[in-house]
């Protein structure tokens with residue numbers, strides 16, 4: 001059975017063409033894709049829009065059908081009241097287990113803050129975080 | 144050593160007579176049997192009788208690449224299709240390809256030209272020549288293949304690709320010479336390094352015949368020193384037949400056999416014939432072609448001529464290294480840059496697609512070049528560092544081949560313009 005704590009993130013390539021981000025937002029809107037969380041990672045010449053959406057499989061097909069570069073990535077969600085403190089704690093637990101955090105971002109939800117992290121070994125990270133009592137977000141909670 | 148001493152060392156005046164006779168009969172034949180040439184000559188009021196010396200060739204109208212496209216595929220051919228024994232086609236970056244055809248005689252003179260060229264650089268029956276040019280519609284692979292067989296060399300027809308395997312064969316078969324593009328040879332050397340093979344010590348490779356793309360003297364120096372080989376420039380285009388002419392051991396220009404091809408160098412602006420040593424636009428006439436004649440063809444390459452008799456004893460004129468195309472050369476910070484060089488470099492990077500755009504701007508006295516490329520969807524990493532690293536890798540590859548820095552920008556697929564006709568990939572925003 002698939003691990004219910006693995007969350008599918010859609011990563012979208014955004015070049016620095018003027019209006020590119022707006023065009024992608026338009027696509028999400030036109031397909032009625034419900035965005036539960038997002039983060040824009042930028043370098044000077046391009047960006048990567050990381051999104052948590054409802055029904056990522058359908059959203060992936062919709063976005064790709066518009067010729068946009070999109071990729072599914074497994075991430076972990078941590079439910080927290082204090083995102084910076086939780087990030088520190090989670091990072092320490094994973095570091096002890098030899099897991100690298102590739103990137104992370106927080107998102108303020110309705111009821112709690114959510115911290116999303118991408119690691120080099122998702123299954124192992126879920127295991128050690130759970131053992132340490134960290135509250136992880138289930139995929140079903142995002143549907 | 145000569146392959147055809149009579150032709151290669153013919154006294155200059157005798158060769159001019161030979162060329163005039165060839166020209167005269169070619170023009171008479173075309174005027175009487177080929178509508179295209181007949182109409183073109185009529186349009187400038189020139190009849191075969193008006194050609195009374197080799198210099199009268201200048202009265203004839205030019206032929207352009209566009210003519211080849213307009214008369215696609217075989218409307219310029221001068222023999223029935225049943226006499227054609229082979230076709231090749233050039234990949235047109237701009238729309239339709241160009242189709243060329245060969246009679247049996249055409250293949251023979253082409254092969255003969257390469258036999259002369261290979262002999263002039265000391266490749267003969269003791270050699271094992273790996274042909275790493277593409278086989279197929281491209282003329283490079285089959286052309287070199289026939290030429291090498293003619294001089295009795297053992298051919299290893301590897302074509303392009305599967306570089307590890309190529310290196311393995313190069314070692315196992317004691318390959319002594321290779322024919323390929325300069326960028327592919329550099330790639331092979333990089334792959335060899337990764338495999339722990341030192342081409343200098345671990346192979347028998349001594350010579351490389353390199354062409355089909357512009358390359359520089361500094362690339363030659365680098366190739367020769369890292370691989371312990373001698374590298375020779377080869378020239379030819381599919382319209383001429385394919386690769387035909389090389390440098391000799393002196394490596395002071397590419398020998399053009401006069402019985403095969405007549406070369407004029409013109410000032411691209413005024414159309415005046417230029418003196419020896421002056422760089423201009425090359426115009427060629429093929430003197431022996433049957434299937435697909437070529438008279439005063441503007442081949443769009445920039446070079447200069449040298450009529451001095453070479454140290455090697457050959458009397459044929461030499462053209463200097465082709466410095467690129469007359470219609471698209473860019474001068475960036477004083478360095479000649481050809482979009483074709485950029486294209487060859489980009490094509491070898493698997494993460495990006497085939498479309499690209501070049502933008503040149505000037506900041507004070509400094510030229511800046513920005514190259515935009517499209518990322519392939521399946522090569523997308525969602526880590527910023529991966530993409531930045533890819534961008535830096537493309538920039539360093541370009542620096543390696545162009546000897547000039549360019550800024551690379553990654554775009555999403557479909558963001559760069561597509562071209563129906565001739566691609567316009569260069570935007571020069573500089574004000575001079």
Ligand SMILES: [Zn+2]
Nearest residue numbers: 391393453455
């Ligand atoms: Zn010579």
